[in-house]
Amino acid sequence: DTEVTQTPKHLVMGMTNKKSLKCEQHMGHRAMYWYKQKAKKPPELMFVYSYEKLSINESVPSRFSPECPNSSLLNLHLHALQPEDSALYLCASSRGIGRLQETQYFGPGTRLLVL
Amino acid sequence: SQQGEEDPQALSIQEGENATMNCSYKTSINNLQWYRQNSGRGLVHLILIRSNEREKHSGRLRVTLDTSKKSSSLLITASRAADTASYFCATDLPSEGAQKLVFGQGTRLTINP
Numbered sequence: 001d002t003e004v005t006q007t008p009k010h011l012v013m014g015m016t017n018k019k020s021l022k023c024e025q026h027m028g029h030r031a032m033y034w035y036k037q038k039a040k041k042p043p044e045l046m047f048v049y050s051y052e053k054l055s056i057n058e059s060v061p062s063r064f065s066p067e068c069p070n071s072s073l074l075n076l077h078l079h080a081l082q083p084e085d086s087a088l089y090l091c092a093s094s095r096g097i098g099r100l101q102e103t104q105y106f107g108p109g110t111r112l113l114v115l
Numbered sequence: 116s117q118q119g120e121e122d123p124q125a126l127s128i129q130e131g132e133n134a135t136m137n138c139s140y141k142t143s144i145n146n147l148q149w150y151r152q153n154s155g156r157g158l159v160h161l162i163l164i165r166s167n168e169r170e171k172h173s174g175r176l177r178v179t180l181d182t183s184k185k186s187s188s189l190l191i192t193a194s195r196a197a198d199t200a201s202y203f204c205a206t207d208l209p210s211e212g213a214q215k216l217v218f219g220q221g222t223r224l225t226i227n228p
Contacts, residue, residue: 004157031213031214040223041220041221042119042203042218042219042220042221043158043203043218044218045215045216045217048213048214048215049213050212050213055212055213056212056213056215088155090157090158092158094214096213096214101146101163101165102146102207102214103148103160103163104158104160104214104216105160106150106157106158106159107157108156108157109155109156109157111155
């Protein structure tokens with residue numbers, strides 16, 4: 001299984017809602033990532049978990065809260081988002097054991113619209 | 116912070132022609148990777164070239180890396196309609212612990228039948 005799955009595929013939420021994005025992989029990867037991608041722009045790194053510990057937080061606003069319950073799952077909890085947070089949210093994973101040949105496997109993304 | 120610049124921003128060619136995309140970066144790297152993204156979908160890893168390598172091939176793909184100029188190029192030979200996508204270079208920055216990839220702005224490639 002070389003797949004990263006993300007749910008839901010699409011999400012529409014109001015600014016007062018609380019929602020969660022979910023990401024799952026069964027490749028035994030020990031590093032997992034959240035990216036945000038606006039239209040016609042490159043992905044921007046938000047968070048990195050390494051061995052289930054938060055390793056990198058790219059100064060993301062606290063209305064985004066990541067969680068890694070176990071080595072296969074990664075969640076992104078959303079609360080009080082702004083319309084400018086509308087974007088494609090991508091999850092990725094990598095083996096997490098060697099930097100020279102480390103490549104990332106991406107999920108299909110969740111397209112989020114904040115009204 | 117923006118690490119990678121790509122050119123051209125958009126490229127439209129006829130099927131069967133070769134496509135070349137360029138990437139420049141600013142700081143030292145562990146490796147440089149190229150990814151493809153079909154419209155609105157996830158990214159797919161194409162090829163990785165380490166900082167001590169100069170050229171790498173994979174099928175119809177050829178990647179070069181010039182660390183003295185801090186630049187890389189991706190060549191797709193004998194293009195096909197299915198190659199239509201956005202292509203991003205990504206630099207793996209030296210850091211402790213987890214990998215940190217910084218993506219370039221991307222090149223939107225259109226292959227006309």
